[in-house]
Amino acid sequence: MNKAAIEVVDVKRSFKSVKKEEGWKGTMKLLFNPDYIVHDALKGINFTIPQGEFTGLIGANGAGKTTLLKILSGLIPASSGSARVLGYDPFKRELAFRKSISIVMGQKAQLWWDLPAIEAFDLLRAIYQIDKDTYKKRVDELTTLLDVTKLLNTQIRRLSLGERMKMEVIGAIIHLPKVIFLDEPTIGLDVLASQKLREFLKRHNQKEGATIILTSHNMDDISELCKRILLIKEGSVLFDGDPHTLTNSDECLLKVKLGTEPSTEELSGVVGIVATAIIKDEEDPTTYLMNVTRSRVAEYFQKLLTKYSVADIGIQEPSLERVIQRIYQQ
Amino acid sequence: MSTTAISNPAGSSKLAWQVEWRFAAIRNGMRDALAYRGDFIINFLSSALVPVAIQLILWYSIFTASGKTEFAGMTYPELLAYTWTSLLFSQIRGGNYDFDLIEMIRTGNLSTYLVRPVGVVAFTFFRGFGEKLATTGLCFLLGIIAIYFTQYHIHHFIMGMMMALLGNVIAYLFSSTLSASAFYWENAFAVLMVKNMFVSLFSGELIPLSIVPEQYAWVWKSTPFYLFVYGPTQVALGKWDTQIWANNMLIGFAWLTVFWITLEASWRYSIKRYQGLGG
Structure with missing residues (x-):
């Protein structure tokens, strides 16, 4: 077995939010004496992912998938337990850690809306300290594979959803991160665009050996790409294993x-x-x-x-x- | 694995990288600002000309009604010169990137920047500064044209420009410190609105601060806001000599240090409350 890329031990995460009651009474109560609700998003998650594995993280809305990705990418801390990614504590957000990971959020644009993708990639080149020759070859290779070379000089806002998502994925992997978190990358994409993106991700995983965690509600994504799934329900892992054992x-x-x-x-x-x-x-x-x-x-x-x-x-x-x-x- | 995650070109030091990404962010911000040139010009004109028109009418009315030739130590032509020059410097101060930070915290878009190997506040600043540089370039050009037709000196204008840019950095650091309130308070925009009100008043953008009676001058002098518009205007118009300019630049750097420390502390502490909302 490969060395572990991700280790999660008894990770729990709770969110506290204000409870708003209906009407004026509720509004006044909110001002002077608010009640709080504590929601346990993760209730003790355990798993280990070896380097180079493509893992699917699935579950209904609100199951805790995105919360788990946020913890692993260092955006939020766990309430308790321990998470290690490439040996780093994600929430410490060390420079070397941030250079080694990437996250694609299907519902959030990470590239700049009014600029063409090529200018965003150029900024990412400087941020990730990629030398110019390597950068040119990589952009050329990635855009060819995803069939978006001709769109490099088009403003992001003028691209279709599928084209934009392809650019987002290129922007996320241009520095060849060792760990990639993909949060619903095919959301809203048509069949062809989804398939193209899946083929690309599969190839990238095999060629570069990147560890990838994918969350998706599209089971085609999961069954085609993931050798292992983590099925999460109400903050707990219900199933951890090969998806084919479920269907067989x-x-x-x-x-x-x-x-x-x-x-x-x-x-x-x-x-x-x-x-x-x-x-x-x-x-x-x-x-x-x-x-x-x-x-x-x-x-x-x-x-x-x-x-x-x-x-x-x-x-x-x-x-x-x-x-x-x-x-x-x- | 076929390649390492990050290539590190020979001879490329950490310092070179720090400089490179900052310049890349500035470049990116400038391109963003100039993506819609018509929009850029209209924004510039609308945000500048309306306040100027109001001020010109106001000063004209005051001088005509009072029959005086001087008001608060300034003649009508001097007030006109102040109004037009302060217009250029008020375009350089600030920017919307403090509002952008609050919006990013509120909507969870901050996540996009937090995973990058650069400081999010510094990155936002340099991108915003790039946008502001485009405006600064236009202001500089207009200033040079104006100086050509008047008796003012170009080196004074450049010194004023330097103070205005320092003011821009101070304004950003101060605003970004305030924007950390969004980690605690969902609608933290109000904090920036109140701040903007004070800045407009004490920066000399609305009125020359020399109008303020001497016994109350300590109020504006104890803030850094006068370095945004009033100070640069006084320098450009030759009212402040090189010595006063240098002293105020030093004061500016002291403010910059103070706000840098408060910014670092407020974000380091507040970021723990970030929830990355919005999916």
């Missing part, structure tokens, strides 16, 4: 098209599985998707035949998105 379980989706339109509750009673594991197809009300155990498919099929006429039947592998959705609902 004994579960599968049984898709059936019936001659009638029974309710999911009725179908649940006939087949003997919980109603929440059955979904009625919105476009075709006679088609149902059932989350079932693979080894018992024949048994369920027989039960269906006792009550209904079955027009069609098929088995689908569960998508990562669906598996995670189910874990979240449990």
Whole structure:
């Protein structure tokens, strides 16, 4: 195993905020005697990421993903516990640490809106002390790979979202950081732009050996790029491992098209599985998707035949998105 | 790994790097300011001409109504000269980068800068200073043209310009210290608004500070604000000689040191409260 790039031991983080009650009474109370709410965003997180690993950090909104990234990139301190990135305490924000990391925030522009990307890159060259020849070669290589060479002299504000995000990614990795934090880099991008960015990130990870943590709600990003996922729910790690172990379980989706339109509750009673594991197809009300155990498919099929006429039947592998959705609902 | 994270060119010292990124930030700020040249000129004219027009009308009314030839030791032509010269220096002082800092803290955009290997306050200053240099260049050009048609001296104007630039740095350090209040208070803009009010009054931007009665002069003299507009104007108009200029430059550097220390302390302490809001 490679040396650890990131080590997180029992990291907790709480946020204190003012509670505002409704109406004038609440406003006056806020002025003279405010109440505070303490929200535990992270409740004791533990993991280690070896150098060069591409890890996915997934979870619902408010699960604590971005808070964790902020702690690891040194933006905010942990309330307790210890986080080390490349051996540094992130919140000390030592110069060598800041030169070795990078963060891309899909919802925040990091380049200057009114300037063309090439001028922003030139400033980053000076900030990260990259010699001019290396810089030119690198900009040329990265922009060619992402197909944005012709846009280098266009103002950032005039670029499309996908083009801007590609420039943001180039700006974030131009100094070849050893650790990269990507916070929803494909948010709002179309299929083609997302795919191009994924291919680029995969190549960069393999070529440069950078350790990358990616948060995304797009499961294509996760399944294509990450060999490992950390699934976070309400500030705790629910799952830590290979995403394929989640989808390669004994579960599968049984898709059936019936001659009638029974309710999911009725179908649940006939087949003997919980109603929440059955979904009625919105476009075709006679088609149902059932989350079932693979080894018992024949048994369920027989039960269906006792009550209904079955027009069609098929088995689908569960998508990562669906598996995670189910874990979240449990 | 194929390459090291940061290349370190031969002979490139830490000092050279410190100088290089600052110049790059200034250059970047200047380009940003000049990205929309029409906007730049309109901003310059609108922020300068309206206050000047008000002052000119005001002084004309005062002199006409009172029938006096001198007011607070200044003749009407001297007041006109003060108004026009102070207009140029008031364009150099300040800038919006203190407001930018508060906005960055409030919205979480500060995160973008905190992860970079440069000081966020210094970086914002040098970028803002770059923007201000574009304005300074225009003011300098207008000043030179004006001097050509009048009896004033170019070296006085340059000395005044130097004081105004020192004032700009002091203004930024002071404002940035105040902007740290945004770590505690969400709408800290009010602090800067109040500050701007005091600065307008005590910098000599609205009225020549020589109008203030002698017994109250200690009020403006005990702030650094007069170094922003009033001091440079007095130097440019030849009212302050080289000795007074040098003394006030020293006072300016003392203020700069004080505000540098308060700025470092306030940010070092307050940054612990940063939450990086906004996703």
